[in-house]
Amino acid sequence: MAFSGAGPKGQERRSDHRVQLQNPNLAKMKEDILYHLDLSTSTHDLPAMFGDVKFVCVGGSPSRMKAFILYVASELGLDHPGKEYPNICSGTDRYVMYKAGPVLSVSHGMGIPSTAILLHELLKLLHHARCSGVTVIRIGTSGGIGLEPGSVVITQQAVDACFKPEFEQIVLGKRVVRKPDLDAKLVQELVQCSADLNEFPTVVGNTMCTLDFYEGQGRLDGALCYYTEQEKKEYLQAAHAAGVRNIEMESTVLAAMCNACSVPVAVVCVTLLDRLQGDQISSSHEVLEEYQQRPQKLVSHFIKKRLAAA
Template sequence: MTTENSSGEHLVYISNPHISKMEEDVLYHFNLGTKTHDLPAIFGDVKFICVGGSPSRMKAFIRFIAEELGLAKPDMDYPNLCEGTDRFAMYKIGPVLAVSHGMGVPSIGIMLHELFKLLYHAKCSDVTIFRIGTSGGIGLEPGSVVLTKQAVDSCFKPEFEQFVLGKRVVRSTDLCADLIEELLSCAKGMNEFNTVVGNTMCTLDFYEGQGRLDGAFCSYTEKDKFEYLQAAHDAGVRNIEMESTIFAAMCRASGIPAAVVCVTLLNRLKGDQITSPHDVLVEYQQRPQKLVACFIKKRLGKA
């Protein structure tokens, strides 16, 4: 669902009638608020948002995109706009905002609620959002980048399930097809690494939830694991991570075009543990950043 202003720009939509009745909206986990901060002045020009698990990775991204857009200056500092809280980190340069979301569905869900309210209060329009990160591949060589077609749960269903006041609520996890095509076009133009479109499985756990054999507990056999991962591959799943279903569902509900761009660090059909050298992993982690930067530069006419 989307709303438009008088100029035909698409605004961020939030479905909560109680917000307009509040004297003040405190974005607690960001350490921001409608009375303590001029949100339209600080964030009103935001057009592109990148979210990822790690605060340090988000700061690295904002430094990188500043260079790519020609906005960086010698000795330039990039302050954490959420200073005062240790939950999330937020950085901004020009029209680009980078926010960390921690690990797993609960953490990113809290962050997205407050992020969408921030965008709403700041009167942001025509926003595009990306989740960039790492994942385990299924049938792909390490270093491959997956553009998520559908985020699916552990049963390969394209839905996000949540219980609200004790009642089961299910939301769609389809992502923006046009945005995926634009990103794929950028990847083909770059021609630097393997990029594929596939489904992404979102789990609630890194170990048993993803069929690993190396956790503290394991109640299944190696044969069980491979049968499950093969079934996932047959269902179109090409990578596994821990945030995509709620990300896709909430972005869809807010009318924000969204994409999940994750690099694979290993092929889960060949093992459970990440064994690539540190410098190789660092280069892999930069691949989603490079692809999203290419997209942003094209949108801004700076490619």
């Protein structure tokens, strides 16, 4: 087994808090084409376009990330009549990216593979743009375990489907494991921001990241199911006993990759249902829309508070 931690052994974050890529090959390239973002180091002035970015908020849904940039722009006083926020990645249909002042809002699609592709190019973008002091936060939805729907979970530790704090990937035929740790200081700041708002239930807990929405999360309603309802309940109860409070499909890769590049990262997800009570979402569209706004409100408050303190 090959093992890699959050970054080079013994390395501390540099004093300028720059994004530290872990690939010496990039220095030899005359041009770096960020294919899935429709950006390039030779055709775009990345420092001019993105050099002031301090907050990168990512989420699965393109429409949710568009809604977030409109919301945060209004909250920061950047919005005005006629102001538009075009999709910077309009030349591709893989991801969307919007910018308002120091905030970048980007979709990552669904699951670890889609998120990993986005992160490779997004982290390179931040590096090429010479950004410093960047914070990355995932704003998402999830299935809760033992929580009422609408609860917001601030991730303390991302874990895999065996409840281990590991992100595993096969590289050149070898098993590579990295630590998917979240930034403890960020967790506490976000907890305080939730207390400031006092609008919805918020908990700190472990987040389980799976490779699949159905079998991988123990659902009974997929096209395939070779386990019993009792086995499913025992698995989810074991997850709860291990400190897991919600389930999604991106947190481990997000934490592991940001850690490797010395970027503080947090995950804030709202729960749409309690998986101990069932597998299908029963809330109305209007209720779900309100639920999905909760992480946006919390993270927007965090950004405003950070900027006010700067």
